[in-house]
Amino acid sequence: MGFSKSIADPCLYTKGSGKDYKALILFVDDILISCYSDAEVQKVAQQLASKYNLKSLGPVKNYLRVEVKQTEDRSFLLSQKQKIEMLLEQCEMQDCKPVKSPIELNIQSTLQSECFSNPDLYRSVVRMLLYLVNWSRPDLSASVAILSKFVAKPTIPAWNALKRVLRYLKGTLEHGLSLSAEPDEDLLCYVDSD
Known part of the structure; x- marks a missing residue:
């Protein structure tokens, strides 16, 4: 062919x-x-x-547990709402209060502390978040990269920061990665530098 x-x-x-x-x-x-x-x-x-x-x-609606929606302009939205809901249930956070950002400023300096009692759960959640980052949620990249540093020895503050990412996901269930059908020649960037 x-x-x-x-x-x-x-x-x-x-x-x-x-x-x-x-x-x-x-x-x-x-x-x-x-x-x-x-x-x-x-x-x-x-x-x-x-x-x-x-x-x-x-037409594709779901591929490898990624939900695919085609818009009127022939763009695609890749999302993983079901996967996120499953993760929230696994962590018993399906009724949590959403937050507007996935991680707090200057979080790295506060993550050193006593060990979290369930490191396997921490690693499982980070693994699932990495899957989401790779397929449909690049907005979580920085947060998950920071929290991935603690998979060998998770701390209580790192677990609390990870739960904040889950609270962010709760408020952004419908978000995903948009793939445009038309090339966009302009690169648009946002920076918050203090």
């Missing part, structure tokens, strides 16, 4: 450029087909079906 395996990701196969660009994303027995038009998606699907036993599930 003429697809080339990506050097950056062994699960990605691409072909063409511009409006002729096509991508296949493979993971075990799941395949995502991305093309400029729905007609091209159908054409690639038919080519694959002629060689392999396939079942089309239609």
Whole structure:
């Protein structure tokens, strides 16, 4: 079919450029087909079906536990509301009060203290947060990076800071990563430097 395996990701196969660009994303027995038009998606699907036993599930709604919503402008919103709700339940924080930021300022200096009594829970929550960061919640990157430093020996203040991240997630369940269909030439940055 003429697809080339990506050097950056062994699960990605691409072909063409511009409006002729096509991508296949493979993971075990799941395949995502991305093309400029729905007609091209159908054409690639038919080519694959002629060689392999396939079942089309239609437009993607969920992929590897990531919820995918396509907007009217053909952009995609990747979110993980169910995963976050499951994490909040695991930590018995489903009824917690949301906060507006995931971590407090100057938090690193206050994290050294006595050890947290359940290091396995701490590590499990950090692991889940890393999964969220990689797939749909890059807004948590800095907070999770700071709190990841304590996985070997979690402290009580580090656990409390981790619970704050969970409270932030409670208030931002609908947030996710937006992938635009159109290239944006302007880079927009926000900085809060004191």
